[in-house]
Amino acid sequence: MSYINHMVPKVKAKGKGRPWAFASECAGIKRLGLLFMLVCLLLPLVTVADGKEQLPQKVVYLTFDDGPKKTTPELLAILDELDVPATFFLLGYQARAFPEYTRMIYERGDTIACHTMDHSSGGIKDEPSQLQLVFRRFMKEMHDVLGDETFTTDLFRFPGGSTSYPFPTKKMVTDLGWSWFDWNAMTRDTYDDMNEKAVFASVRNTTKGRDVVILLAHDGKKNTRLALPDIVQYYRDGGYTFRRLSTSMEERRILARCPAHMRLPDLGPEGEQLLLESLEARGWSR
Numbered sequence: 001m002s003y004i005n006h007m008v009p010k011v012k013a014k015g016k017g018r019p020w021a022f023a024s025e026c027a028g029i030k031r032l033g034l035l036f037m038l039v040c041l042l043l044p045l046v047t048v049a050d051g052k053e054q055l056p057q058k059v060v061y062l063t064f065d066d067g068p069k070k071t072t073p074e075l076l077a078i079l080d081e082l083d084v085p086a087t088f089f090l091l092g093y094q095a096r097a098f099p100e101y102t103r104m105i106y107e108r109g110d111t112i113a114c115h116t117m118d119h120s121s122g123g124i125k126d127e128p129s130q131l132q133l134v135f136r137r138f139m140k141e142m143h144d145v146l147g148d149e150t151f152t153t154d155l156f157r158f159p160g161g162s163t164s165y166p167f168p169t170k171k172m173v174t175d176l177g178w179s180w181f182d183w184n185a186m187t188r189d190t191y192d193d194m195n196e197k198a199v200f201a202s203v204r205n206t207t208k209g210r211d212v213v214i215l216l217a218h219d220g221k222k223n224t225r226l227a228l229p230d231i232v233q234y235y236r237d238g239g240y241t242f243r244r245l246s247t248s249m250e251e252r253r254i255l256a257r258c259p260a261h262m263r264l265p266d267l268g269p270e271g272e273q274l275l276l277e278s279l280e281a282r283g284w285s286r
């Protein structure tokens, strides 16, 4: 606190009889105050002296499943308005039904990830090798819809979440070079009795105490669209940074602190070592 006292000149009663001097001192103090606030706001963004980039301590990934839907443009407009990034776990057949909306998601720069073609789970539960076909068909669909052969994704979410799938199916995802993600906070927006207030309450209750959050929401849900301004404000107030899922080194470092079920393909011994060192350097454990 002495630092602040040192920074801010004392207001002296001597200003009596010279109101303009007092007013200008007040203005000076206000300016210094604003400057101090600005420095406080920018400090977390400044890179550390050793040149290593500081990763945000609190991160939230907004994920939207089962789209695109006919209301996707409404959702995207809200996300634009709130200025937050998102990750979309799309269904291949939905992308075919709403190609324009799929392109809107892509052009926004949001992450497009695979949630199978039609939300069916039976085939891949019984026969893990079917996943190869699922991924191939999904990629082909995206190339056709987006008109961009360079599009690629290696992110997958199991229909209904990973817990009901046998180990060989989960292992097959990473064997094929893909990663899979569940979530550790949720909107419960698919339940019939969930209005936007209940959705927001569910987000708060399931987020509590978590620094790295993967939030499950669904495209096409009005309750979630209505709750989004409150949800985003809640995370902003809590000091969270909004990010998109990926398997980059930077995201791996952040996700290593996330308790959600997920599995990313191994980086190999060298990559794993790098990841561990970077975590240890920040005092984090896996």
Ligand SMILES: [Zn+2]
Pocket: 065, 066, 115, 119, 159, 160
């Ligand atoms: Zn789903």
